[in-house]
Amino acid sequence: MENVFLAPLSTTIDGLHIRPLRAGDGVEYTEVVNASYSTLSKWLNWPVENMSVEQGEEMVRERGGAYLKGERFPVCAWEDGVLIGGSGYRGAVDFMTTGNVELGMWIRGDRAGQGLGTRFLRAMVQWGFEEWGWHRMKWECDTRNRASSRTAEKAGFTLEGTTRSDMAEDDGTRSSGLVYSILRSEWEDSR
Ligand SMILES: CC(C)(COP(=O)(O)OP(=O)(O)OC[C@H]1O[C@@H](n2cnc3c(N)ncnc32)[C@H](O)[C@@H]1OP(=O)(O)O)[C@@H](O)C(=O)NCCC(=O)NCCS
Numbered sequence: 001m002e003n004v005f006l007a008p009l010s011t012t013i014d015g016l017h018i019r020p021l022r023a024g025d026g027v028e029y030t031e032v033v034n035a036s037y038s039t040l041s042k043w044l045n046w047p048v049e050n051m052s053v054e055q056g057e058e059m060v061r062e063r064g065g066a067y068l069k070g071e072r073f074p075v076c077a078w079e080d081g082v083l084i085g086g087s088g089y090r091g092a093v094d095f096m097t098t099g100n101v102e103l104g105m106w107i108r109g110d111r112a113g114q115g116l117g118t119r120f121l122r123a124m125v126q127w128g129f130e131e132w133g134w135h136r137m138k139w140e141c142d143t144r145n146r147a148s149s150r151t152a153e154k155a156g157f158t159l160e161g162t163t164r165s166d167m168a169e170d171d172g173t174r175s176s177g178l179v180y181s182i183l184r185s186e187w188e189d190s191r
Pocket of ligand 1: 039040043044104105106107108111112113114115116117118119140141142145146147148150151154
């Protein structure tokens with residue numbers, strides 16, 4: 001029989017409850033993303049300005065569906081019942097075989113800069129190595145996104161290099177990226 005991978009459904013690490021989005025999350029998701037739009041849209045391309053609850057609900061259902069289908073694994077985190085941000089594992093078509101995934105993240109605007117991103121990323125790394133069986137996790141960010149690069153460094157990622165002038169901006173300029181990774185072996189050694 002073919003090997004079947006059943007994705008873990010949720011976890012709670014360091015006070016953060018992490019799970020995929022599901023139908024019905026749209027109201028809370030819309031409220032948080034709308035309130036965070038100015039900080040998120042600076043670095044992310046998916047937030048929609050003044051998103052309607054219907055758009056938000058559609059977004060959470062699409063993300064939840066992708067998770068259930070095993071296409072990618074977007075999640076959100078709640079602390080004391082409050083939605084604090086989103087993350088997830090995604091990768092190239094063969095990521096289930098290679099165990100190589102990439103992580104992204106956002107933290108709600110009114111809680112950014114308070115250590116939550118570092119906690120959330122550490123939790124995603126722990127969960128990913130302990131329960132998902134990933135071998136390598138990658139983090140990419142714009143060289144100018146200091147909050148992002150510092151979050152990766154504080155969560156134990158190693159800088160691999162700079163992707164020079166690889167992003168075309170709307171205003172015609174080019175920007176560069178930083179590539180970080182953490183390997184299962186070094187995470188185990190650090191424990
Ligand atoms: C990047 C992000 C997830 C980090 O989460 P966070 O909760 O704000 O991060 P933390 O509070 O854990 O801070 C981690 C480090 O970043 C630094 N930092 C946080 N916000 C910063 C800012 N606006 N400018 C410069 N450094 C910042 C913190 O000082 C800390 O570093 P330090 O210990 O050396 O001082 C969050 O800021 C965010 O959602 N940003 C918008 C979306 C985004 O850029 N996502 C990442 C795309 S690659």
